[in-house]
Amino acid sequence: MxxxxxxxxxxxxxxxxxxxxxxxxxxxxxxAQPLLTTLPCFGEAMYLLWRVGGHAAQSRLWGMRRxxxxxxxxxxxxxxxxxxxxxxxxxxxxxxxxxxxxxxLAETTGLRQIFTLDRHFYAYRIKEQEAFEVFP
Numbered sequence: 001m002x003x004x005x006x007x008x009x010x011x012x013x014x015x016x017x018x019x020x021x022x023x024x025x026x027x028x029x030x031x032a033q034p035l036l037t038t039l040p041c042f043g044e045a046m047y048l049l050w051r052v053g054g055h056a057a058q059s060r061l062w063g064m065r066r067x068x069x070x071x072x073x074x075x076x077x078x079x080x081x082x083x084x085x086x087x088x089x090x091x092x093x094x095x096x097x098x099x100x101x102x103x104x105l106a107e108t109t110g111l112r113q114i115f116t117l118d119r120h121f122y123a124y125r126i127k128e129q130e131a132f133e134v135f136p
Contacts (some may be wrong), residue, residue: 001071001109002135003036004104006045007117009070013060014052019117024116026136034071035064035115038101042072079104093120106132 011019012027037045042061049057064070075083083100095103099120103129106126113133114121121132 001033001036001111003105003111003114003116004032004037004041004070005114005116005118005121006037006041006048006098007100008115009035009037009041009045009061009064009109010048011117012050013049013057013064015071016052018021023115023117028107030135031117033068036071036105036109036111038073038075038098040098040101042070070126073105082107084092087122090120090124093123095120099124113126 007019008023008026011017011023014020017023020135042065045061046058046080049061061070065072082104083097086100086103087095087097089095099118102114102116102121103126105125106114112126112130113135115135117136125131
């Protein structure tokens with residue numbers, strides 16, 4: 001599985017997004033397996049999709065989940081505490097809640113490939129050591 005940030009989810013489902021074609025192309029080049037995201041990223045994508053396309057756009061995101069193309073990870077209490085630590089550590093970048101959730105998910109699963117439009121992931125480190133492999 002490949003971790004997925006909210007930006008590509010919005011771009012994939014919003015044909016008017018400037019990154020739409022690029023994200024579709026990247027998705028086609030990735031292994032044919034579900035994308036893995038977090039509840040904070042899913043919520044952020046829902047909010048952004050509402051703003052650009054209302055309920056119809058949100059329904060397409062629900063459809064990705066329902067069809068098994070997107071898996072939404074739910075964090076434990078200990079992982080939430082780790083997110084707080086990371087947000088404090090990266091406060092100068094700054095790291096938002098959704099980004100922290102993805103870094104913690106990488107630490108939990110050992111996954112290091114991420115589909116994101118956020119350049120902050122070049123600075124973030126998994127377990128404070130390993131760099132992400134960023135797509136695109």
